[in-house]
Amino acid sequence: MNRVLPAVFALALSAPAFGQTVDGEGAKQLSENLSRYVGNQAIDKGVLKVSVEGDAYKIVVDFKALAAMLPKQNFxxxxxxxxxxMAKPRSDGSWDVSADLSTSASFEVEGSQGPQSTQFSIAGGKFTGVYDPELAAFASATNSMTGMTMTSRDPTQRVEMSTGAGAAAFNATRAANGGVDFTLAQTMADFVEAIDFDDPNSGLKFPLTVKSPELSVNATGKGMRTKPFLDLLAFAVANENEARLKSNQAELKSLLLAALPLWERIDGTYGFKDFTVESPVGHFGAAELGTSFGTTGIAQNGTINYTIKATGLTIPQQLVPAWGTALLPTDVDLSFGGANINLDSTAKKAIETFDLNKNPALPDDFADTITADFMAGTPKVVIGHSTVKNSNMEIALEGEMTFPGMKPEANVTVDVAGYDKIVESLQAAAKSDPEAAQYFPVALAVKGFGKTLPDGRLEWAINAKADGSVMVNGAMLKPADPAANDSDDEDDSGGETDQTP
Structure with a gap:
């Protein structure tokens, strides 16, 4: 809900204020602005209403009226x-915006397996911000709450989620190359989610509880194309009729091109502190657990990055054999993603090619064409420097994979500190544990391929070629796959043939 309501403001307050007089005529104008983005029907049926209250406009969002307009949902x-x-005009053309977000709601629908219901409540919810029509975004905004609860039920699962106090702050400025740069920071205390899975058909029962005293979300964006997004929304509302949409597809193409690259860059992180998972198989935990994500927009040389980080990991020891306890990681830092991702030419070619007057709108061979163009940019999967470690060992990994001729080719480097600890643990366990006895000779063989670095680490440089060959530290581990015509030649020459004249 905290994300839906600012969007409503963005639609309603798209025109500059410039200290306009708050009166009935202004309320009518705001309604007309809204209708451009949500359609006249939403205004006529009371989904959104604008009225005057003191020196501000009151914009009411009626969710029951909205639900009544939706296709049948079996409510x-x-x-x-x-x-x-509440929206109050400012002399600089922007708007002061505020709202009380405290609420409670519930709904129930008839699902394929039975009734599904959801109830939620927000306590102490407050929102304030300054909306800038020139940015088509909030120049600044904050919201807060004292707590939130949500319960969801269906015939096989019950989910209860709650948080304590939370707060968020948002800021946006004009980007140097067009669009909007923004930052978002949000925190929530005492996050708890309890999931109770109970399937009477299978007899499976599995309760799970996730807890964290602090959840944080941070995001930054550069060059977000907010105004072109609003223009596209207005076009969609004005061209709901299929015939009109087809006749105006030249304008649609122009608006789509104007929205590119959508954004220059977006990055975000999601983190928990003192994260715990209580389950029937034991307790999992991490002092800190977080993920991050980053991506360019529709670019010629785009990138995408993911990371997963955890420190102070704890895992139920009964899930691993006794000899494996010493090998369990306590810290994980994984980084992976992609590079050389050319979506710019793909998007522009699709916009240029599609024709809504044809069925299908894109030629049958279009997918093959853009796939060839995409692969011509040599996209690659990238493994950034990643580590898995505990007090006795550290495993590090990095490399990349490309796809020449649509076949994978990888160069990956693995190095390990404390490999002897792994071997020693397996060797000791092999005396009494058949599973460890199986792994011990494998560990010795892997060590034989390793290269000892000056700091004592063992390193394996792995090169896997598109022809199927694999080399480790320059030594051939697997030769290239036989070419198709090679096997044909062997069949021709290897068997006996009739030489009778």
Whole structure:
């Protein structure tokens, strides 16, 4: 809900204020602005209403009226109080915006396996911000709450989620190359999610509880194309009729091109502190657990990156054999993604090619064409420097994979500190544990391929070629796969043939 309501402001307050007089005529103008993005029907049926209240406009969002407009959802129950948003014009053309986000709601629908219901409540919810029509975004905004609860039920699962106090801050400025740069920081305390899976058909019961005293979300964006997005939304509303859409597809193509590259860069992180998972097989935990994500927009040389980090990991020891306890990781830092991702030419070619007057709108061979163009840019999978470690060992990994001729080719380097500890652990366990006895000779063989570095680490440089060959530290581990015509030649020459004249 905290993300839906700012979007409503963005639609309603798209025109500069410039200290306009708050009156009935202004309310009518705001309604007309809204209708451009949500359609006249939403205004006529009371989904969004604008009125004057003191020196501000009151914008009411009626979710029951919205639900009534949606295609049949088999609602058995729907109880959601309207939201009231206050917007006050400023002399610089922007708007002061505020809202009380405290609410409670519930709804129930008839699902394929039975009733599905959801109830949620937000306590102490407050929102304030300054919306800038020139940015088509909030120049600044904050929201807060004292707590939130949510319960969801269906015939096989019950989920209960709650948080304590939370707060968020958002800021946006004009980007140097067009669009908007923004930052978002959000925190929530006392996050708890309890999942109770109970399937009477299978007899499977599995309760799970996730907890963290602090959850944080941070995001940054550069060059977000906010105004072109609004223009596309307005076009969609004005061209809901299929015939009109087809006749105006030249304008649609122009608007789509104007929205590229969508954004220059977006990065985000999601983190927990003192993260725990309580399950029937034991307790999992991490002092800190987080993920991050970053991607360019529709670019000629795009990139995408993911990371997963965990420190102070704890894993139920009964899940591993006794000899494996010493090998369990306590810290993980994984990094992977892609590079040389050319989506720019793909998107532009698709926009240029599609024709809504044809069925299909794109030629049958279009997928093959853009696939060839995409692969011509030599995209690659990248493994950034990643580590898995505990107090006795550290495993590090990095490399990349490309696809010449649509076949994978990889160059990966693995190095390990404390490999002897792994071997010693397996050797000791092999005396009494058949599983360890199986792994011990493998560990010795792998060590034989390793190269000892000056700091004592063992390193394996692995080169896998598109022809199927694999080399480790320059030694051939697997030769190239036989060529198709090689096997044919062997069949021709290897068997006996009739030489009778």
């Amino acid at each position: 058995l129950k729907f109880d959601f109080a309207p939201y009231a948003l």
